[in-house]
Amino acid sequence: MNERKTPWPWLAFLLLALSAWPMLRDWQREARSTQAPPKPSIANSSAFISPNQIEVQLRPGADDSTLEALSREIGAPLQWDSPLHAETEIAVATLPSGVSVAQALDKLRSDGRVETADVVHYYTEPTSAVLPQELVAEEPSDSNSTLKKDASGWRPNDPRYDEQWNFRLIHAEEAWALSRGKGIKVAVIDTGVAYTNCDKGPIARDFKQTRFVPGYDFTSRSAIAYDDNGHGTHVAGTIAESTNNNEGVAGLAFDATIMPVKVLTGSGMGSSAWIAEGIRYAADHGANVINMSLGGPFPDKLMAEACDYAHKKGVVIVCAAGNTGTEGVGYPAAFKPCIAVSAVGPKGNLAFYSSYGPQIALAAPGGDSRVGGQAGTILQNTILRDASGNPVDDYYGFQGTSMASPHVAAVAALIEAVGIRNPDDVKCILQKSAQPKEPTKKYGAGILDAGRAVKLAVNTYEDGVARFWFVVALFGLGGLVMWFNRKTGGPRHYPFWPIAAFAFGLLAPDWLSSTFGLGSHWNLLTHSVLIPAALLVLGADGPKERRFLGYMALGFTLHLGWEFLRDTIPVGLDYGRLALLPWCASNVLIGFGLLISGLAAKQE
Known part of the structure; x- marks a missing residue:
């Protein structure tokens, strides 16, 4: 039955x-939140697009003969964009009058030797209209007294650290008790970094203990990616400025290593070809995290392919959302592999200049002079030029999503340093640990919380290891019990x-x-x-x-x-x-x- x-x-x-x-x-x-942003309506689109220049991403194995053959097809000479073309495989061409851009792109995109092609776009460092490069007062302001110091954690001895309200807002000291980014490479794809003494200028004074690996300058085709603007050095300072050295201010992942990659000129502008090459260069040279505090209103196919390439190689890509003060996340931040970051001020509210939209992953401190005055900006060391062109090495307060993005990149480095290396997992931890705040189109998952993020990463990684060894011990215990039973004449069943x-x-x-x-x-x-x-x-x-x-x-x-x-x-x-x-x-x-x-x- x-x-x-x-x-x-x-x-x-x-x-x-x-x-x-x-x-x-x-x-x-x-x-x-994964929907694509609407196509921008820009009155002066010529500032961001070069209509008679095209860029080509070739497939691996392309050589000079490939360029010659493709040049004949489109009726214009293709040239390698940098001496590193064997790695990046990107070429550009200026089309003569009478040659159709659309037809040239159609021919290239249908060719099996080409991965993708597009017109050349231009991108800039996002700068806000107020106080982009102003000196912060020497004395710490008491306007940030509402931000409590971390009750537990590690505190650096940098004399102006108390002026870094931004690190207290994200509970940096709690994170430093667990991770400081050791062994992680962060590529700063920007205007370069004042990281060495050279004929272009001196090393910034609070970077002498910061670790660096070789980078590249795609704007002048030079192995020295020196900063002739000041923006990239300031960004790198938030990530890994020399810390606990009785000098200046602190960096958030100060034991991490910076890879300077220059794709923006001294004026703060760069082409999509340079940026795409910079992304591929960073991914191929061991970067774990990429920070791009740059952007523009138009997507670019080569840049999108480069972001996909880096993400597939395990690189976390963090980008500034933009400084339009309106809805609409710029590029490359709006690309799916990238972590788009909006900016908040000292009180944790969206900064007046910050772009926002459904692509925002989370928000981070970017400064807001309308809330905290000069003391409400982000203070780091950089080198600016005076009216005579002489370098002035000092501590400056900047504001912008350019300043928010490196906070997230630095915490990503702290997370990776404890063992979480998958870029999607890093993003998940960043979002899950964020301080919740609505609406999501402005703050994403919330405001960055370094302390919670690193703690969650440590627990996730160490708990997995603990469970594995628990099972190993359980099998070993079963074997020990069987051995004991054999010795004592008990049951021998395992x-x-x-x-x-x-x-x-x-x-x-x-x-x-x-x-x-x-x-x-x-x-x-x-x-x-x-x-x-x-x-x-x-x-x-x-x-x-x-x-x-x-x-x-x-x-x-x-x-x-x-x-x-x-x-x-x-x-x-x-x-x-x-x-x-x-x-x-x-x-x-x-x-x-x-x-x-x-x-x-x-x-x-």
């Missing part, structure tokens, strides 16, 4: 579905399958989240008892199978409970424990139900 099938497995699935309901609205919100089933349940979620990414919504399914429950419903209901699935369910249940208590459940944004509680509680209930059912199964 056949046993009557009980309906409880289907009731369990219904319970899990209902408990996941609180998170569905947030998933829809995140999906909407409980391999119960341990293996439990180990699978405990470790499989880590493997699956590393496959899908920490921000994937699939993790909601894989970090639950759905897998053993589904196997049971599909027919694995014999006594042995039920016991096996019971131990597996125990592993999944303990894994989920571990993550709930440590606040490391990888299901995208931080939904809060209240939203996650029904899901976790229902999983625990069903998981232990499967375990008890398996243990109660009759022995065959």
Whole structure:
């Protein structure tokens, strides 16, 4: 006589579905945030587009003969854009009158030797209309007294550190207690960095202990990527200015290494070809993080391909959203692989100049002189030129999304230094740990929180390692017990399958989240008892199978409970424990139900 099938497995699935309901609205919100920005309506588009110049991204293996053949096809001479063409494989051409740009691009894009082609676009350092380069008062202002100092953490001895309200806003001292960015390379793709003494100028005085690796200047085709503007050095200072050296101010990831890549001229403008080359150069030379405090209103195909290329190589790309003060995120920030950053002032509100839109991932301190005056800007060391062209090495307060972006890039370096290296996982941790603030089109997931981000990264990485060694110890303990029983004449049975089933349940979620990414919504399914429950419903209901699935369910249940208590459940944004509680509680209930059912199964 056949046993009557009980309906409880289907009731369990219904319970899990209902408990996941609180998170569905947030998933829809995140999906909407990936939409492409509207095409810009720019009155003076000629300032950003060179209509008779085209750029070509060639496929690997292209050489001079390839350029000659393509030049004949389009009726204009293609030339390599830099001496590093063997790495970047980017060429440019100026079309003579009578040659159609559209036809030339169509021919190139349809050629198998070409990855993509576009007209040349121009991008600039986003500068705000007020106080772009003003000296901050020598004495620390008391206007930031509302920002509390971190109760715990590590504090540097830099004499003007108290003026860096921005680091207190994001709880930098808590982050420094856990990570300082050691071993991580951050490429500053900008106007260069005053990182060495050379014929172009001196090293900035508070960068003498900062670590650097060789970069490149694509604007003048030089191996020395020196800053002749001041913008790039200021940006690099936020990331890794020499810290705890009794000089000036601090950098956020001061043990990280800076790779200076110059793609903007002294006037602060650069071509899309230079920027695309800079991105590929950084990715090919070991950069872990790229910061681009630059932008423009138009997308560019070569730049988009370069961002995809770097992201696939494991590089985190952080970009300034723009300083239009209106809705509309600029490029490259609006490209999908990039982390778009808006700017807030000392009170944590969107700065008057900051661009915003659905592509914003999170906000970070960029300064706001309308709220805090000069003391409300971002203070770092850089070198500017006086009216006579002489270098003036001092501490200056800048404001802009250019200043917000390197805060996020620096925290990304802190996260990577503790072991989280996948760029999507880094972005997920940055967003999940952010200080929540609405609306999302202005602040994304919220305001950057370095302390929470690094703590979440440490917990996520170390907990995975701890679970692995726990399973290793469990197998070892089973072997030790069997050895002891042999010595004492006890049972010699080794409980391999119960341990293996439990180990699978405990470790499989880590493997699956590393496959899908920490921000994937699939993790909601894989970090639950759905897998053993589904196997049971599909027919694995014999006594042995039920016991096996019971131990597996125990592993999944303990894994989920571990993550709930440590606040490391990888299901995208931080939904809060209240939203996650029904899901976790229902999983625990069903998981232990499967375990008890398996243990109660009759022995065959």
